[in-house]
Structure formats: C-alpha cells, structure tokens
Amino acid sequence: MRSFQEQVCCSQVDVVIGKDYVEELNSINGRKAVVFSKNLKLEGLEADLLIPLDDGEQAKDLSTVLSIAREMFEKGFDRGDYVIAVGGGTVLDVVGFASSIYLRGLKLVNVPTTFLGMVDAGIGGKTGVNFQGIKNVLGTFYQPSKIVIDLKFLRTLPIEELKKGMAEVIKYSLTLDKELYDYLSLNKDRVMAKDEDALEEVVYRSVKDKLGVVKQDEREEKGIRIVLNFGHTIGHAIEAGSDFKVPHGYAISVGMVCEAKIAEEMGYSEEGVVEDVLWLLQLYNLPISVDQLGQNVSVEKALKAIGKDKKVRGGAVMMPFPTRIGDWKRVDVPLETLRGFAEQCLK
Ligand SMILES: NC(=O)c1ccc[n+]([C@@H]2O[C@H](COP(=O)([O-])OP(=O)(O)OC[C@H]3O[C@@H](n4cnc5c(N)ncnc54)[C@H](O)[C@@H]3O)[C@@H](O)[C@H]2O)c1
Known part of the structure; x- marks a missing residue:
C-alpha cells in the first residue's frame, strides 16, 4: 500500500x-x-x-x-x-x-x-x-x-486495455523516469500477468510522474505540461487519418516512435534513444509502425490534423522531444518541417 x-x-x-x-x-x-x-x-x-x-x-x-x-x-x-x-x-x-x-x-x-x-x-x-x-x-x-x-x-x-494504458506509462518512462524504464524492462512478465506488487510499483511511479508535471504547470500555460503529450501530435494525426478506428494507446505508441525519430533527425536526442523507444514498445507488444495498426491511415488526413494540434503557436508546434531516456526538451518545430518528417514516418 x-x-x-x-x-x-x-x-x-x-x-x-x-x-x-x-x-x-x-x-x-x-x-x-x-x-x-x-x-x-x-x-x-x-x-x-x-x-x-x-x-x-x-x-x-x-x-x-x-x-x-x-x-x-x-x-x-x-x-x-x-x-x-x-x-x-x-x-x-x-x-x-x-x-x-x-x-x-x-x-x-x-x-x-x-x-x-x-x-x-x-x-x-x-x-x-x-x-x-x-x-x-x-x-x-x-x-x-x-x-x-x-x-x-x-x-x-481485458489484457488489451492493460496494453493500451501501458503506452502512456511507457511515455512517462521515456520522457521523465529512467528508473521506470528500467523497471518496465525487467518486469514485463509480472506486469502483464497482473502481479499486484508489480502493478502497484508501475501505477505509483506513473501517478508520481504525472502529478510532478501537473503541479508545475496545472493549466498547460508554461510549456511544461506539454511533456505529457509526447507521441500525441503524430498519435492524434494517426487517429484522425484512420477516422478514429485506431485506438488511442496504439496510435500514440506509433506516435512516440515517429516523434523520437524526428527528435533524433533534428539532432536533439542522444544516440540510441530511438532504439530504446522501439525496444520497450516491442517488449510490451505495442505497435511501432503504421503497417502494424491493421487499419488504413490516410496520410493526407493525418497531415491535415497536425495543423489542428493544441500545441501549435504562430506556425510552429511545441514538441516535447526525448533527449535521453528519462529526460526531455521543448522544441518549437515549424509546421511544414513537422509535416515533412511525419509524412516519411507514416508512409
Ligand atoms: N482527463 C484526463 O486527463 C484524461 C487522460 C487520458 C484519457 N482520458 C479520457 O479517458 C477516456 C478513456 O478511458 P478508458 O480507456 O478508461 O475508457 P472507458 O471509460 O470507456 O473504459 C473502457 C471499458 O472498460 C470497462 N471497465 C471499466 N472498469 C473495468 C474493470 N475494472 N474491469 C473490466 N472492465 C472495466 C468500461 O465499462 C468500458 O467498457 C477517454 O474519453 C479519454 O479522453 C482523460
């Protein structure tokens, strides 16, 4: 307890x-x-x-x-x-x-x-x-x-619901909590078998991580709470591109992969971060690319949705990029640049 x-x-x-x-x-x-x-x-x-x-x-x-x-x-x-x-x-x-x-x-x-x-x-x-x-x-x-x-x-x-929620937990680990990343890496079988001690640890760390961010920026005004949106810009685009047939958890799983790749290509993350993102998502059987989603995702609709992201300010999107596991940085990426990267990732 x-x-x-x-x-x-x-x-x-x-x-x-x-x-x-x-x-x-x-x-x-x-x-x-x-x-x-x-x-x-x-x-x-x-x-x-x-x-x-x-x-x-x-x-x-x-x-x-x-x-x-x-x-x-x-x-x-x-x-x-x-x-x-x-x-x-x-x-x-x-x-x-x-x-x-x-x-x-x-x-x-x-x-x-x-x-x-x-x-x-x-x-x-x-x-x-x-x-x-x-x-x-x-x-x-x-x-x-x-x-x-x-x-x-x-x-x-249902185990499927556990998996979908796990995408958000992995999001906390990648951006805020290296110890959670390590715990998830070592305890997949216990977590997915619903071992209550393991779940207690995962839930405890997740609640702490989220509240730790919320208390610094309750109303999303200071550019801090945006970290809880890692994977969500591309994730929402995927949801929109599939006419909302792709479940949220799976869309943000692929979204995190794309956004980590963009961070790397733009030179904001340390070497190996993308591999670490892919490794943990795959360990939990979460999708890492659009073709694993089992739904048609219209790239055109998806790219249009990026313009409606709530983090758009003056033609750029405030992106929370993982810099290394458990750490992040806000980068304002021009919409057209983001669309260009997103297109590559969604094809
Ligand atoms: N306020 C926030 O910060 C925030 C953050 C993330 C998501 N959300 C919202 O949460 C909603 C999704 O939540 P959700 O995934 O829990 O969906 P949900 O509330 O629809 O629940 C999913 C299903 O699980 C069933 N269920 C509930 N408890 C159960 C249990 N113990 N055992 C078996 N079945 C159970 C429900 O009856 C339902 O059929 C979305 O509307 C989303 O916008 C809000």
Whole structure:
C-alpha cells in the first residue's frame, strides 16, 4: 500500500494506491454521491446517493452532466458533500466535470477502475465532455481531493486495455523516469500477468510522474505540461487519418516512435534513444509502425490534423522531444518541417 499527498496549486491531492476502496471510501465522513459505471458491481459501499452511468465515449455528454446535477440537486447536495466517481476514464471525465460546476465545485474523489484511468485519466484534474462530435471541447481543470486506486479492479480488465494504458506509462518512462524504464524492462512478465506488487510499483511511479508535471504547470500555460503529450501530435494525426478506428494507446505508441525519430533527425536526442523507444514498445507488444495498426491511415488526413494540434503557436508546434531516456526538451518545430518528417514516418 502506498499513500502520499501533492499540492497542486491551490488544492491538496491525497493519493492511496493498493488499498481496499470500500474501506477507504466508507471512512470518509460526509454525505456521498457515488456515480459509477453500470458495468461494475459495487458491494458494501455506503452512499447517500447512487448514480449508475453507461460508460464509453457517448457518456461524455452534457446530458449526462445535467442528469447527475439534477439528482444531486433533488437530494439537496451542498458544498460540504462529496462526489465519488468510480469507473474508467470516460466516467471520471464526465463526473469530474459535473462535480466542478455543481455549486461551483463539490469535493471530488476519483476511483479509477481501468488501467488508463489509474495511470492517466484519474490524475491531473482535466475534466470534460465531448461537444458537436469533438472530444473534450467543454471542460474544466478541477483537482480531485482524493484519488483511491484499488488494483483489484484490474483483475477483470481485458489484457488489451492493460496494453493500451501501458503506452502512456511507457511515455512517462521515456520522457521523465529512467528508473521506470528500467523497471518496465525487467518486469514485463509480472506486469502483464497482473502481479499486484508489480502493478502497484508501475501505477505509483506513473501517478508520481504525472502529478510532478501537473503541479508545475496545472493549466498547460508554461510549456511544461506539454511533456505529457509526447507521441500525441503524430498519435492524434494517426487517429484522425484512420477516422478514429485506431485506438488511442496504439496510435500514440506509433506516435512516440515517429516523434523520437524526428527528435533524433533534428539532432536533439542522444544516440540510441530511438532504439530504446522501439525496444520497450516491442517488449510490451505495442505497435511501432503504421503497417502494424491493421487499419488504413490516410496520410493526407493525418497531415491535415497536425495543423489542428493544441500545441501549435504562430506556425510552429511545441514538441516535447526525448533527449535521453528519462529526460526531455521543448522544441518549437515549424509546421511544414513537422509535416515533412511525419509524412516519411507514416508512409
Ligand atoms: N482527463 C484526463 O486527463 C484524461 C487522460 C487520458 C484519457 N482520458 C479520457 O479517458 C477516456 C478513456 O478511458 P478508458 O480507456 O478508461 O475508457 P472507458 O471509460 O470507456 O473504459 C473502457 C471499458 O472498460 C470497462 N471497465 C471499466 N472498469 C473495468 C474493470 N475494472 N474491469 C473490466 N472492465 C472495466 C468500461 O465499462 C468500458 O467498457 C477517454 O474519453 C479519454 O479522453 C482523460
């Protein structure tokens, strides 16, 4: 079991990893609305209001936010009460958004139940819903006061979901955490066999790494939080080029390979970094090239999407490049230069 606290700007975030979530949540004093994925069976949880949700991308909609708010309003929930979100990233995003706007913010507890939720979506305070068919258009930055990670949830999670989340973990290791890189290199069998001690270590390091970045640049204003976007510029382009048929985790896996190659070709990374990136991704059976994705990826659509990247400023893209394993640097790459490199990589 691990527990620690981080101060993110004006909020204290308590993190508990590897403890029974029912025990942990029942020990919270106060009224609780538990909003949870319908796919999960929750037993023994004390709650004043239970709101089951369908999960998946379609749940990230304003109508879900309004229905959560309506139920809390009818029950007279006030600012001293808690909202507890139990589910994967989609549930956490929509419940986080609802809790951030209801009475300008109720205390939020995140209980991620997917691996991606544990290492990424449940951490860092980004909430949101999709709008007009585009992801995360409406949202807030709102830190949970507590994050409770119970690894037992992973027992029922398909291995494919573990693999997709692993792409984000590998991203942390490549840019921020050489020790995590070494741990992943040595413990692949334990991690993929869902050994709970190994998963605890991986989740712990990932949460620490992400929160360590978020606390320096909570609102993506200082050019630091962009490191969490390593692999995502080309990754998003691949998703767009495949009409979103390629899953996010696999798209960013190939995206990391391309971006590491670009960093090397532009002379920003030490020799051998690309080989190290390829080696770890392959160890976890993640794709390293477009032809391993099993989907048609339109290069034209992909290159167009690069222009819409949220890191574009004045005709250049702020790219977080790995300089050596566990270290990175921001480089502003002109859009046309990036498109040129991307085209080579996506062919
Ligand atoms: N806020 C952020 O910082 C952030 C970061 C990364 C991703 N996200 C968002 O997260 C979402 C993706 O999250 P996700 O991959 O968790 O998807 P998801 O929420 O759709 O969950 C995936 C599937 O796993 C099921 N599931 C949940 N817990 C389970 C368990 N313990 N055992 C078995 N099945 C379980 C769900 O019912 C669902 O079918 C996207 O909308 C993405 O935009 C947000």
